[in-house]
Amino acid sequence: MTDKVVFLTGAAGGIGSATARKLADRGFTLYLVDLKNKQKELQQLASSLPGMHYDDAIDLRDRSSIAKAVKRCIAKTGHIDVLVNNAGLMHPSPLARAKETEIDDQLQTNLYGAIHLTNLVLPHLLQSRGSVVFVSSLAGIVPAPLHSVYGATKAALRSLSMSLHFELREAGVSVTCVLPGTVAGAMTNDMARRSSSPMAYVHPPIDVQSVAEAVVRAVYSKQLEIYVPYGQGFWSRIGVLFPGLLHAVFPVMAKKGSRNYEKWTKSGVFGEMEHSK
Template identity: 40%
Template sequence: MMSSALQGKVALVTGASSGIGEATARALAAEGAAVAIAARRVDRLRALADELTAAGAKVHVLELDVTDQAAVAEAVRSTVAALGGLDVLVNNAGLMLLGPIEDADTTDWTRMVDTNLLGLMYMTREALPHLLRGKGTVVQMSSMAGRVVTRFAGVYQATKFAVNAFSETLRQEVTERGVRVVVIEPGTTDTELRGHITHAPTKAAYEERISRLRKLESTDIAEAVRYAVTAPPHVTVNEIFIRPTDQA
């Protein structure tokens, strides 16, 4: 049964074809929001759209690569045209390509900067006029890696530290105009993210390390997003740092 906390609101979620993005789209739809779901894997989006529509939600599917600035602008325009506005932006699309800095494959670096940072910036910029108009909320999916530095994650961490800095600057610029900026910083979460790692020794070491943890689930992070965006309008949950209990 759907709640009504977000009834009449429109949310756009990037990286919605799996993991945290998919779970977040479900959570926001369950609160009554119309949802635009964006990702590159449109077949998965269509399956999710069928599920949400059957549950009574209004859904708009967007095939989107957030690194393409023109495509980002069109995705926002299309969402507003199809669903009537934009009240909540969840910038969830991201990559985690771990490995040593020494002799790194720098295409991993550019992919992470383009997606984790520039893609998030492009989405925020394009959505902002609508969020300002409706006193909306932007949710930035950062990471524990935006606070805690470890070896073999230098550029991933750099993108997440940058997301945090960008988001706090944005908050200072728009908070007095009614727009809420929320940063979510998950620890180790059981998603497809680690499957992207291209440096085999780092991937093996990472998998071995996290195998000893009770990992967070995507639904745990979606619940954090739901909590933040359904807070009363005069309340901004600026930051949620959420880690597995087992993670030191």
């Protein structure tokens, strides 16, 4: 058991709810936040977990909403020991046809919101010598057409995490970035219904439980990065080291991804994922 408090964004479903269950089982007190229209799911989650937990509405696109949620968390729990920046969204599209609102939503939710929230929570983490976990993506390492804005936010999030890792380690605050591949769940289902990159389907979608386990490991570890699965992360980094190889490898991988997409669509994989959140 522990008296530590975790501030967890994007907690209503997918990686967030799976992570919440694993942290609650380890005795953490959870301050679960998500959008206002997800409050019913949040309340059900909080009430189903062992121990005393809290749920709250937050809009990471709104700085005042972020500030109010942090203040309410401190008022109710007294401290914050762990911040998990998990919330994120994706609107795959060719950039030339991307809607301004969808571009802004991805930038503000995935990146700006995480920056502003971390900035406000850091004084509390410095006091508790706590930890920050950023949930990024392998899309932030390997470029994929049609995912340019999403990939840019995740690449920036990874860079932010790495900088903070070294900036804060002497102060006793650990910072770790978790980078999963394509994850089974609502985001991937939505992606599959839109114009998305075949690179997203080269490998089978990862179960949310595997990503949640990585997030929990990040809370306890002082690692710079954790890849899920490790093998995909390894080859992604190799590809970036030799960018010229991407021109040769991409067409082959894209064909494989397209074949998998067709196969998985026909077999109902994306529909099944709706129930695995």
